[in-house]
Amino acid sequence: MLDFPPGFVVEDRRDELFFIVAREFQGITQDPRPFDRLIEYAGPSITFRQTLDPAWRYGAIVVLHPGCKPATIKRNFLVPLNALNKYLTNQRREKGCDTHRMFWLTPEQAEDLLAVAGTPERYGVKDPKRRIRTAIAFILGTGCRTGEGFAVEASDINWSTRECVIRGESEGAGKTEASKRMVYLPAKAAEHMEYLPEDGPIILNRKGKPFKLRYKGGGQIRREFEKLRQAAELPKECTPYSLRHSMATWTYAATKDVKLLMSRGGWAKHDTAFRYAKLAPSDLPSRLKSYGWDFGNDLDN
Known part of the structure; x- marks a missing residue:
């Protein structure tokens, strides 16, 4: 069971079909890559939760990123899936003080x-x-x-x-x-x-x-x-x-x-x-x- 900091709201949609939620996420991020290849590999029947299985991910990496460096796999495979995971679990803070990138140069x-x-x-x-x-x-x-x-x-x-x-x-x-x-x-x-x-x-x-x-x-x-x-x-x-x-x-x-x-x-x-x-x-x-x-x-x- 994941523990979230106080103030977080969590809603889990990970049991929905992967290709549906991935397309939805593409529309929000306006970035077709790399989900196009992931959607094609996953097919029409797999849920997002099934993509969390280490064995599934290993097989996907072998097919989609053969011989690639870990940094490439992280950027084009792990990071997008992790971002989608957060989206589907609706991990967000309740509105509060905006501390986003407060630094500026004098x-x-x-x-x-x-x-x-x-x-x-x-x-x-x-x-x-x-x-x-x-x-x-x-x-x-x-x-x-x-x-x-x-x-x-x-x-x-x-x-x-x-x-x-x-x-x-x-x-x-x-x-x-x-x-x-x-x-x-x-x-x-x-x-x-x-x-x-x-x-x-x-x-x-x-x-x-x-x-x-x-x-x-x-x-x-x-x-x-x-x-x-x-x-x-x-x-x-x-x-x-x-x-x-x-x-x-x-x-x-x-x-x-x-x-x-x-x-x-x-x-x-x-x-x-x-x-x-x-x-x-x-x-x-x-x-x-x-x-x-x-x-x-x-x-x-």
């Missing part, structure tokens, strides 16, 4: 992170053209999701106004209809973006190749980012995605313009935008300005 912390990203070899990151710093600066300045940044091409940026089109239509580069938008690239961010190609994606990996776009696939820079985070002595809560939270917090602190925040962040609802724009001290706008960060609302985007 201007001083951002300065430290960009500084170490400027000399990555000193910290065990082989990146002579400082491409990780380009990614950090772009995401921090625009608030794009990491995958969105990977999809931005040189032709998407108007350098005379520093406006950038986020198309939100490539796999891994969008999330909702509001993802399609125009963002603003502050001059401070642009100063830290080097060796930009004349065409194609502007954010490249350390070898100068485009990142592969995939659903929820923005974590390709996580390993290098983690080394730089440690070098900058930032807390472990600092992740590539926290750069997006930082931009939201900075933009609202500097402008107090909700519509501008929603537009630039790609949020259709103001309450979602405010989950990203965290509480900030009153001196944040002046501190941002002192470091050269401008999130003014003079541009109609």
Whole structure:
């Protein structure tokens, strides 16, 4: 019998047919992979509870992921099934305080992170053209999701106004209809973006190749980012995605313009935008300005 923390509500649907609940879950997550293959393998008569049997899982892994590394099996087999298991048992907390990803960078912390990203070899990151710093600066300045940044091409940026089109239509580069938008690239961010190609994606990996776009696939820079985070002595809560939270917090602190925040962040609802724009001290706008960060609302985007 599983023990759940106080406040959890549990409802068990694991005896329902696997292919039905898996299709339902696909519609919620909007990610057809990897359930298409699992549904085909499981067939029309097996229940989800039967997929919990270690023998069934071993057989499925042999067929669906022959010779694959444990990390691949975990990502494409175990993690999806575990997520579906939580969905079917309705393991959720009663609504309470939103503590989801509360961390955001102060201007001083951002300065430290960009500084170490400027000399990555000193910290065990082989990146002579400082491409990780380009990614950090772009995401921090625009608030794009990491995958969105990977999809931005040189032709998407108007350098005379520093406006950038986020198309939100490539796999891994969008999330909702509001993802399609125009963002603003502050001059401070642009100063830290080097060796930009004349065409194609502007954010490249350390070898100068485009990142592969995939659903929820923005974590390709996580390993290098983690080394730089440690070098900058930032807390472990600092992740590539926290750069997006930082931009939201900075933009609202500097402008107090909700519509501008929603537009630039790609949020259709103001309450979602405010989950990203965290509480900030009153001196944040002046501190941002002192470091050269401008999130003014003079541009109609």
